[in-house]
Amino acid sequence: MRGKTIVQLLNVQKTFYPSGVKALKGVNLFLEAGSVHALLGANGAGKTTLVRILAGEIQPDAGEIFVDGRAVNFRTPKDAMRHGIVLVHQNLSLVEELTVFENLFLGREPRRLFFLDRKKAEQRVKDLSERLFLVALDRRVVDLSMAEKQKIEIVRALLFGARVLLLDEPTAYLSESEEERLFELLASLKRNGCAILFITHDLNQALKIADRVTVLREGETVLSEETSHLNVRQVIEAMGFRSSESPRVDVEIGEELLKVSDITLRSGKRLVLDRVSLSVRQGENVGLFGLGNDGQFDLLEVLIGLKKPVSGRIFFQARDITRLSIRERRRLGIAYVPKDRLREALNLEGSILENAMVNVYREIPFAKFGLLNWALLQDYIHGMLKEFQVETNSIMQPVKTLSGGNLQRLILARELFRGPKLFLACRPTSGLDAQVQHYIAERLQQLKSWGCALIATNDAEEAFGLCDKVLIFSKGRLKRTLYKEQLTEPSVLVSLVGEQT
Ligand SMILES: Nc1ncnc2c1ncn2[C@@H]1O[C@H](COP(=O)(O)OP(=O)(O)OP(=O)(O)O)[C@@H](O)[C@H]1O
Ligand SMILES: [Mg+2]
Structure with missing residues (x-):
């Protein structure tokens, strides 16, 4: 089945205005039927821009796109869809309050489907979902895991006849087992002749799953090769990175900063956290690891004050903070990076400056006697963005x-730059390229000399790479603690989750 080129891009270019950023300077790429292609590159290299062009969301300034050998010119996503090309976004686009079934038909010729062809549509969904083990169609999307949502997006694409599937960082929030299931699904689509292009920052994964990889660097194709001819080092070099070792350092353990006792959290009838107790001292970065949503993320929401536990207490530097507001907790030196960054950490309509300053503009020295010292604030923000290598032309953008x-760098910069005493973060390094992941790992090591971090994750590599100690969660319960000596490789974490203790 493999071989026939479905899509070909020649010298595609794109500049964004008014900033004048040249996102694509000349990209070449081809996608073959029955193959998986990985698109790699540093943050800002132009990957998302490229797939958005292919999906008809934005138009290139120059270059050519061929589908089945014919030149095409997509003005809207519908044009691309007509040729069977569909993009599954970096940030999923499902409507949380609707059911799976409703989401599957969202925004696509509803009249015909709902009034005339509903029976036929239902049958098609049923066939597809049986084949792909989709969750029950009447469930509301808000109750589903990230992996399930992703699958719905993919099924939605297939329903409308997709034969070229573009996936923008589909594994960024998946756990290992969810990832495996996604790749099984992709493999079966590949056997049916689909062409799949997926973006990832996990180079090992790319080389394992893909038949071919293309690397973008500053908007240009710098490498395009069959994976059988490549190793990780060559890819890292093409991206313009140096390979480096994990920076873990030991510091002396200091006072107890956080003590959590007997936290129980419910969501309706469901027990989300079941009498969780733990203690974290200055000088240690602690991972909260579970295979999926096992309560580790909810615990951080409780600690920052977003969710109210039904029982239990939280002490920060020996002070009971259980009843303090989010703002009061932040003032004490607690910082927080949520899991759903776009919705919870950013004001998407605002500028970079506005988003960067939210935590500090009301504080001394920036605000005094009710007046804002703009010059000082702007200097501070510039310094912060530079340190965390947030690539911008202007902070007013x-x-x-x-x-x-x-975006992820911006959130981390905002939360880490002030040197928090307690840094709470959900999946802090997901979506970051290898170079910046390494930089964040270093920052978290520095943090230990005055504070500590709690990292909630379902990615064993992340817990292993960032933490000195890992607490294993399963279904809302703290199952066991793994100390440094026991953290010999990431797979240890996964193997211990199922164990009864
Ligand atoms: N709508 C836009 N307006 C202005 N500039 C944009 C827009 N979209 C992207 N850019 C810029 O184009 C460049 C490429 O961005 P793109 O999102 O394609 O990168 P990426 O390779 O997907 O990076 P990442 O790995 O961080 O997701 C960046 O400099 C970005 O700031
Ligand atoms: Mg992107």
Whole structure:
């Protein structure tokens, strides 16, 4: 089945205005039927821009796109869809309050489907979902895991006849087992002749799953090769990175900063956290690891004050903070990076400056006697963005013009730059390229000399790479603690989750 070229891009270019950023300077790429292609590159290299062009969301300034050998010119996503090309976004586009079934038909010729062809449509969904093990169609999307949502997006694409599937960082929030299931699904689509292009920052994964990889660097194709001819080092070099070792350092353990006792959290009838107790001292970065949503993310929401536990107490530097507001907790030196960054951490309509300053503009020395010291504030923000390598032309730019990885850098910069005493973060390094992941790992090591971090994750590599100690969660319960000596490789974490203790 493999071989026939479905899509070909020649010298595609794109400049964004008014900033004048040249996102694509000349990209070449081809996609073959029955193959998986990985698109790699540093944050801001132009990956998302490229797939958005292919999906008809934005138009290139120059270059050519061929589908089945014929030149095409997509003005809207519908044009691309007509040729069977569909993009599954970096940030999923499902409507949380609707059911799976409703989401599957959202925005696509509803009249015909709902009034005339509903029976036929239902049958098709049923066939597809049986084949792909989709969750029950009447469930509401808000109750589903990230992996399930992703699958719905993919099924939605297939329903409308997709034969070229573009996936923008589909594994960024998946756990290992969810990832495996996604790749099984992709493999079966590949056997049916689909062409799949997926973006990832996990180079090992790319080389394992893909038949071919293309690397973008500053808007240009710098490498395009069959994976059988490549190793990780060659890819890292093409991206313009140096390979480096994990920076873990030991510091002396200091006072107890956080003590959590007997936290129980419910969501309706469901027990989300079941009498969780833990203690974290200055000088240690602690991972909260579970295979999926096992309560580790909810615990951080409780600690920052977003969710109210039904029982239990939280002490920060020996002070009971259980009843303090989010703002009061932040003032004490607690910082927080949520899991759903776009919705919870950013004002997408605002500028980079507005988003960068939210935590500090009301504080001394920036605000005094009710007056804002703009010059000082801008200097501070510039310094912060530079340190965390957030790539911007101007801080007045709308924040949504940043690439996915740069958005993530901005949030981390904002939360880490002030040197928090307690840093709470959900999946802090997901979406970051290898170079910046390494930089964040270093920052978290520095943090230990005055504070500590709690990292909630379902990615064993992340817990392993960032933490000195890992607490294993399963279904809302703290199952066991793994100390440094026991953290010999990431797979240890996964193997211990199922164990009864
Ligand atoms: N709508 C836009 N307006 C202005 N600039 C944009 C817009 N979209 C992207 N850019 C800029 O184009 C460049 C490429 O961005 P793109 O999102 O394609 O990167 P990426 O390779 O997907 O990065 P990441 O790995 O961080 O997601 C970046 O400099 C980005 O700031
Ligand atoms: Mg992107």
